[in-house]
Amino acid sequence: MQRYFVDDMNDTHATITGEDVHHITRVMRMSIGDNIICCYNGKVARCSITEITNDSVFAYVVEWVENINELPIKVCIASGLPKGDKLEYVIQKGTELGTAEFVPFIAARSIVKWDEKKGHKKTERWSKIAKEAAEQSHRAVIPNVQTPLSFQNLLSYSESYDYKLIAYEEDAKRGERSNLARVLSELIEGQSLLVVIGPEGGLSEKEVAKLEEHGFISCSFGPRILRTETAPLYVLSAVSYHFELAR
Incomplete structure (x- = not known):
């Protein structure tokens, strides 16, 4: 059953607008009476389409569905x-x-230079990718994608998190093995x-030292050196295994 994230929903009705209207009517070719899944503020319901207009699809809530698809802890990936x-x-x-939030930041060794003038379109694209991936993977919420932060703003942003880790390749080279497992167990x-x-x-080294001053724990993700796009998937898989499969 096709899943959609909606901006307007109450106990009995849901309203779908934007690009999803085109997807329902032109791509999926749905009609009145067809069933869809609607997600709103982390809640999930099976709904039946009651009305279709040029710019909106209206649906009636048939039943609320228990949501068991979100990680039991909130994980933010700061890249x-x-x-x-x-x-x-x-x-x-x-x-x-299962990521809850993505926070890109401008690191000392980032080759890419962030263009504030063009950045809005790029952030919109990132959010669209997150939405489509959330629908595909049957998530109940769409991860928040932040506009890239400065390193200093990242330090301030981190204050609201319970635990904070640094994926540091020098730790992998030194043979560090325990910090990730310890944090997951706590x-x-x-x-x-x-x-x-x-x-x-x-x-x-300066960035790592500054992060540690703000309560971050440096760790390795195993003995091998991972690419920047691989490391997030490693730690998310570890979190999922620890909290969802190993218990």
């Missing part, structure tokens, strides 16, 4: 701006794996985890 479309890949696959359901991952050139 140093990488080259090309790597961040799009991280957002798509990270959404499938986390409890409902808490939050922020993971900082550097761009292609990694994080500088």
Whole structure:
């Protein structure tokens, strides 16, 4: 059953607008009486289409569905701006794996320079990728995608998180093995985890030191050195295994 995220929904009715109207009417060729899944503020309902206009689709709530598809902890992936479309890949696959939020940031070794004038369209594209991936993977919420932050603003932003990790390749080279497992064992359901991952050139020693001053724990993701687009998927998979499969 096709899934849609809606902006307007109450206990009995849902209203779908925007591009999803075209998808329902022109791509899926649905009609009155067809069933869809509507998601609103983390709640999920099976709905039946009651009316279709040029710019809206109206549906009646048939039944509310229990949502068991979200990770039991809130995970934020903070990625140093990488080259090309790597961040799009991280957002798509990270959404499938349960990320709650993506926070790109401008790292010292980021090759890409953020253009504020063109940035709005890029952020809109990232949000669209997250929405489509959330629909495909049957999420109940769409991850929030932030406009890239400065490193200093990232430090301030991190203050609201319960646990904070740095993926640091020098730790992998030194053979560090325990910090990620320890943090996962200390986390409890409902808490939050922020993971900082550097761009292609990694994080500088100054950045790591500054992060540690703000309560971050440096760790490795195993003995191998991972690419900037691979590391987020590693830690999300570890979180999913620990909280969803190993219990």
